[in-house]
Amino acid sequence: MHKFISLIAATFLFTINLFADDYEDEVRKRLGLNPQPQQASIASNTEVEPTSEGRSGELVYIQGCAACHDAGLAGAPLYGDDSQWELRIQKGLEMLTSNAYNGYNAMPAKGLCMDCSEEEIKRSVEYMLEALTIN
Numbered sequence: 671m672h673k674f675i676s677l678i679a680a681t682f683l684f685t686i687n688l689f690a691d692d693y694e695d696e697v698r699k700r701l702g703l704n705p706q707p708q709q710a711s712i713a714s715n716t717e718v719e720p721t722s723e724g725r726s727g728e729l730v731y732i733q734g735c736a737a738c739h740d741a742g743l744a745g746a747p748l749y750g751d752d753s754q755w756e757l758r759i760q761k762g763l764e765m766l767t768s769n770a771y772n773g774y775n776a777m778p779a780k781g782l783c784m785d786c787s788e789e790e791i792k793r794s795v796e797y798m799l800e801a802l803t804i805n
């Protein structure tokens with residue numbers, strides 16, 4: 671039954687993700703970020719690859735992870751709740767990032783951010799850990 675509810679939640683969130691591009695632009699605007707960060711590095715004509723920049727951990731979190739981690743949906747550990755993260759943070763940032771990127775039980779791969787790089791997922795995990803007082 672839990673799996674079924676998670677599947678419905680995942681399908682729902684995936685559908686929302688299809689509309690996420692406009693939403694992302696809006697979030698970027700509100701956070702005061704450049705709407706198209708890739709252009710900056712192309713224009714600057716440096717060695718920096720556009721993909722090496724990507725989104726901030728905060729943006730990825732707001733866009734995707736928050737849907738479950740702000741509400742504890744499907745048993746997701748709550749954002750900023752020390753007691754729910756206490757045992758998990760002992761796995762370390764690398765393992766937590768790997769689990770978030772590859773999927774872990776009811777936690778879907780990449781947290782449903784289908785175009786997220788592993789670096790972007792890592793930043794969003796760091797963003798979640800920074801909210802704790804025990805990290």
Ligand code: HEC
Pocket residue numbers: 679680683730731734735736737738739743744745746747758761765766767769770774775776777778780781782783791794795
């Ligand atoms: C569809 C809901 C959902 C979304 C979206 C989601 N998570 Fe999760 N997440 C979960 C659930 C449920 C768990 C608990 C899994 C378990 O321990 O069985 C979890 C656990 C985790 C963990 C702990 C893993 C561990 O090894 O203990 C991390 C880290 C995490 N999520 C990061 C993220 C990040 C980063 C994002 C966004 C990119 C994200 N999650 C988006 C549901 C979600």
